[in-house]
Amino acid sequence: MDFPDSNFLTWSTFFNNTFRKFCLMDHVDYTMLKLDDADWTQTDYCIVYWLHSSVSREILNIIIKLQDTTAYSSRMAITGLFLDNSMQQAIYAQQELHSLYQGELSITEYCGRLKRFADTLRNVDAPLAD
Template sequence: MAFSPVHSDTSSSSGDEPAPPAPTFLLQTVNVGSYIPVLLDMDESNYGQWRCSFDSILGKFGLESHVHAPPPLDERDAELRMIDHCVVNWLHNTIATNVFNIIYKPQASAFMVRSDIEGVFRDNELQRAVYFEVEFRSLQQGDISMTQYTSRLKQLADSLRDVGQPVFESS
């Protein structure tokens, strides 16, 4: 039995058009946790890592359009709704409870869920930058190991980069 992709219009061979999304039956069997090594958590400052991993899996399966813009209502057929539900499920399964409790809305589309997640981590960037900068500049090794200390410095530097305040090597 042969299965065809959701959008079978692959007449362009120029390579300029994105690949069609993976078939719905395949998406429903994906263990998203095996592709996304981090659980998005308010306390872990790992939005950049999570987003990189999540964008990668969306690209792998040709599903970027589900989170970048809501599909027009006339295109919301049953198969597209199933794909959207798969992406919403992936989003929900890759975030910690503290993030889920903030963004949860019944019947939200993948676009809405992803937008809400981004809003949580991108809002108040200036305030968050000040907080991260103070912690970065005042962090002391104390009783923690060198590995833990440098890992925390790296997390804080990544958090600062994520809010538009990168730390330069000289710092």
């Protein structure tokens, strides 16, 4: 799925840092889930709420489930939406990057577009070399 002007990298970085800062990695690492612990489950529902409230309604409608929702499953569903078809996304972003020229764009707009292409390529595991 293609979401124009995606902020996936920002979103992902923010949540990865938040999970580490508050020692919540056990909620997003499949090997550490504690589904039989009531306190852990309550915290997990709070994280699900954070994740669901941080995405657009369009994305939420795609990923939401009525049951068996965990922070891990929600995060994987959101991530999957942005990383599906990563090879096609990489090819498209590389073509767009190579055809980009400044023209009438301000330097800020031009650099912003370059950064978006670089971020897209990094998101799909095809980072630009320096």
